[in-house]
Amino acid sequence: MHRRSFINQSVLIGLTFALHPRLSAGNILETDSLAKSFALKKAMPGEDLFRYMKRVYGGSNRDLLGKLLGAANEFKEGDYLAGLAAADQNSRLIARELIANTIINDFRNLSVYEDQQSLLILKSIAENNELVQKTFGQLKAYLISSNEAMCKEAAAALTSDEIAVLVKLMSNAELIALSQKVFNPLANSNIGSKGYLGARVQPNSPTDNPEDIFWQVMDAWSYAVGDVVLGTNPVSSDVEQVARIEATLFDIISTFQLENTIPHCVLAHIDIQANVEKRQPGSTGIWFQSVAGTDDANQTFDVTLDKLKQHLQQRKGRYGFYAETGQGADETNGHGHGFDMLIHESRKYGLLRAIKQEYLTDKNSWLFANDVAGFIGPEVFRTKEQLVRCCLEDLVMGKLHGLTLGLDICTTLHMDVTLDDLDWCIDEIMPANPAYLMALPTKNDPMLSYLTTSFSDHLRVRQNHGFKVNDAMWDFFKSIEVISATGKPNKNFGDPIAVYTKYCRAKGDSRSDEIIRQEGNAAIARVRSRGVPIAEGTGASYWMPPPVLDQEIRSLYADAKYCLWQEMDEKCIATIPDPILLYTRSVDRVDYVYHPASGEELNDKSVSLLKGHRQSWSNNPPQVQIIISDGLNVRALFDDNHLSPFLKYLESNFAAGNITFSKKHPVIKNGRVRAGYRAGELLFGTSSTNTDRHLVVHIIGERPGSEHRNFSAYITAADPDQWNTPGLIDHDRTRVVSGISDTALLPEKAAAEVFAICNQLLAG
Numbered sequence: 001m002h003r004r005s006f007i008n009q010s011v012l013i014g015l016t017f018a019l020h021p022r023l024s025a026g027n028i029l030e031t032d033s034l035a036k037s038f039a040l041k042k043a044m045p046g047e048d049l050f051r052y053m054k055r056v057y058g059g060s061n062r063d064l065l066g067k068l069l070g071a072a073n074e075f076k077e078g079d080y081l082a083g084l085a086a087a088d089q090n091s092r093l094i095a096r097e098l099i100a101n102t103i104i105n106d107f108r109n110l111s112v113y114e115d116q117q118s119l120l121i122l123k124s125i126a127e128n129n130e131l132v133q134k135t136f137g138q139l140k141a142y143l144i145s146s147n148e149a150m151c152k153e154a155a156a157a158l159t160s161d162e163i164a165v166l167v168k169l170m171s172n173a174e175l176i177a178l179s180q181k182v183f184n185p186l187a188n189s190n191i192g193s194k195g196y197l198g199a200r201v202q203p204n205s206p207t208d209n210p211e212d213i214f215w216q217v218m219d220a221w222s223y224a225v226g227d228v229v230l231g232t233n234p235v236s237s238d239v240e241q242v243a244r245i246e247a248t249l250f251d252i253i254s255t256f257q258l259e260n261t262i263p264h265c266v267l268a269h270i271d272i273q274a275n276v277e278k279r280q281p282g283s284t285g286i287w288f289q290s291v292a293g294t295d296d297a298n299q300t301f302d303v304t305l306d307k308l309k310q311h312l313q314q315r316k317g318r319y320g321f322y323a324e325t326g327q328g329a330d331e332t333n334g335h336g337h338g339f340d341m342l343i344h345e346s347r348k349y350g351l352l353r354a355i356k357q358e359y360l361t362d363k364n365s366w367l368f369a370n371d372v373a374g375f376i377g378p379e380v381f382r383t384k385e386q387l388v389r390c391c392l393e394d395l396v397m398g399k400l401h402g403l404t405l406g407l408d409i410c411t412t413l414h415m416d417v418t419l420d421d422l423d424w425c426i427d428e429i430m431p432a433n434p435a436y437l438m439a440l441p442t443k444n445d446p447m448l449s450y451l452t453t454s455f456s457d458h459l460r461v462r463q464n465h466g467f468k469v470n471d472a473m474w475d476f477f478k479s480i481e482v483i484s485a486t487g488k489p490n491k492n493f494g495d496p497i498a499v500y501t502k503y504c505r506a507k508g509d510s511r512s513d514e515i516i517r518q519e520g521n522a523a524i525a526r527v528r529s530r531g532v533p534i535a536e537g538t539g540a541s542y543w544m545p546p547p548v549l550d551q552e553i554r555s556l557y558a559d560a561k562y563c564l565w566q567e568m569d570e571k572c573i574a575t576i577p578d579p580i581l582l583y584t585r586s587v588d589r590v591d592y593v594y595h596p597a598s599g600e601e602l603n604d605k606s607v608s609l610l611k612g613h614r615q616s617w618s619n620n621p622p623q624v625q626i627i628i629s630d631g632l633n634v635r636a637l638f639d640d641n642h643l644s645p646f647l648k649y650l651e652s653n654f655a656a657g658n659i660t661f662s663k664k665h666p667v668i669k670n671g672r673v674r675a676g677y678r679a680g681e682l683l684f685g686t687s688s689t690n691t692d693r694h695l696v697v698h699i700i701g702e703r704p705g706s707e708h709r710n711f712s713a714y715i716t717a718a719d720p721d722q723w724n725t726p727g728l729i730d731h732d733r734t735r736v737v738s739g740i741s742d743t744a745l746l747p748e749k750a751a752a753e754v755f756a757i758c759n760q761l762l763a764g
Helices: 003-007 009-015 049-057 062-072 077-081 089-100 104-108 116-124 136-145 149-157 160-168 172-179 209-223 239-255 270-279 295-300 305-312 339-357 384-400 419-432 455-465 473-477 497-506 513-529 546-564 590-592 604-615 644-655 671-685 745-760
Strands: 198-201 227-234 265-268 287-290 319-325 368-371 405-409 434-439 579-583 624-631 665-669 695-700 710-717 734-740
Touching: 003 209, 003 368, 003 734, 009 209, 009 384, 049 062, 049 089, 062 089, 077 368, 089 368, 104 136, 104 160, 104 710, 116 160, 116 455, 136 149, 136 497, 149 227, 149 384, 149 665, 160 339, 160 384, 172 384, 172 419, 172 497, 198 287, 198 305, 209 497, 227 239, 265 287, 270 305, 287 305, 287 513, 305 339, 319 339, 319 644, 339 368, 368 384, 384 405, 384 419, 384 455, 384 513, 419 546, 419 695, 473 513, 497 624, 579 604, 604 665, 604 671, 604 710, 624 671, 644 710, 644 745, 671 695, 671 710, 710 745, 734 745
Parallel strands: 198 227, 198 434, 227 265, 287 319, 319 368, 368 405, 405 434, 579 665, 624 665, 624 695
Antiparallel strands: 695 710, 710 734
């Protein structure tokens, strides 16, 4: 049976929870020995953080302060797994009471964590001696009762840690109330203004196909959605590929003469974007980079303050910098440093505030950020309530830092959040008025396999809350007859081919509308055949999705649950030549999904097996070891024409290219990406007399949620002394080829890409 036919069987929708009965609502696995909650003893009247630490613990230190601050947070799995969550509601209330009684200046004198980034943030704040003599409780009351100008003046004198600590004291209703009165619009636009809600069109393609990207933009604009940025997440970081996507997006914008209205962006690493701009001056739009809360965490993204400064000081004109953040990324990347997700997130906003002040030469250049709340998975948030809380916290922190902040209100398909839950989250958050949201034809991203906001969600929110889009883009939507003069849907609404016709006419195309429509229909059919949805028309009301598209996304959601809970069994393993079966420290599949750290380390028996495999090489190790893990989607590996042909093509390329490789294949059950790094340490450390560079090619199933059921190959090269340093090898030293399947990046082509990267890395 073809995969699409299988997915579209509605019977799958009923399988979601039947496939794994342990996943009933509220069921939290309690076996993770790494997680420790923090219980607090009763505070004395008027006691602050420092008097409490002295009385109860004999003195204060950063580690203890981090635990007390973490205990004040609303519960989130990410804090719990880091050992920073309150043991109970009573402990949480005690921690908040201590914070409320603490004077801001006293808090500033004991830094939670100090590095170059925190010093840059400290340098960026304004002086306000009167403000810092307030307690955090007094500061909260002051901000809630003050007008926008007073709030902004106070916030400018606060460090990022202080803004985060303040937010811990606020209820959801208080966060919404504060967010409703603080706005930071982008220069010469309405984006980020009160009463406006914009959209980043996210036209992602599983194969970086420019046609997929082009038609998703036509689609968005046919629904009058997309006024902030056309921003594509590329599958490949190849400079030529990124340049092609940049050209596609810029062609759309320039054809409609929107160069001064909306930027485009390819969300590759900033080094790649700078390389493209150097080779093709003027071809890139606003530059992008994910940022973290500490120097070490930024290094995981291969980013330093000096690098950001060097790149961003080159930027001139209207479009400066677009950043992406998200709670939980620092801890899951191994750089928690003993303080909680909320403070980490606030420090990212502090970095952006400093960048705006120090690095951008044009102070009117656009700088905006996108908070990806919920993308990592259930190890950070498990519930819809936690997702809402995170978005409200981040909105207030971003606004108090003077930023134009958008939200990616999203979940992974392995979280305990349904499609309908996501609608509830959006409705709960909207009164806080974020600057913008993501926008895709459906809730499901066809490349990243996660759930976010669709075009229809934007229409529904605008209908229910009265939000507007940037005036300049609204005028454009009127000009292409998507919106009428009275602001209602016009004749071209929901018709991407009509927008394409306007595009052709703007290029001087004189063909008939009928011929252009035939061309458009054929193009949309090709796009859909690659698993990229295109919306056309509406449901019963103009803000409702087309019924066929709604059913498609629900079927994909059900398939994601099916794939997630499938186990790698003996039948699967038997298809792999010479397998060495290994296990991580995950107790079972539930432990693996909800506690990712358990899937990053091999158990003792598996360590012994790998050591035995290494000894079989007799101090003559191969250049490459291929490792295979199930990841979050074992079906991605063992569907027909997936892993088997990929291995065949890859090993044939190695043999033809005289690259030596192990004929045995370690196969890790319940394995995460970092399990491959740990295996590389065991196999290629300096205990070998060989001093040459060695590679690990780690093949792993990607997140479920698309009909492709893709897998990835993570390619990591290092010298023996580097492999021998525990924890040194991480994502910043790794290149990845993703989206591999028989319906996306074909195994033969993917194998050629992996081989080319291996050749390059072995050459040094």
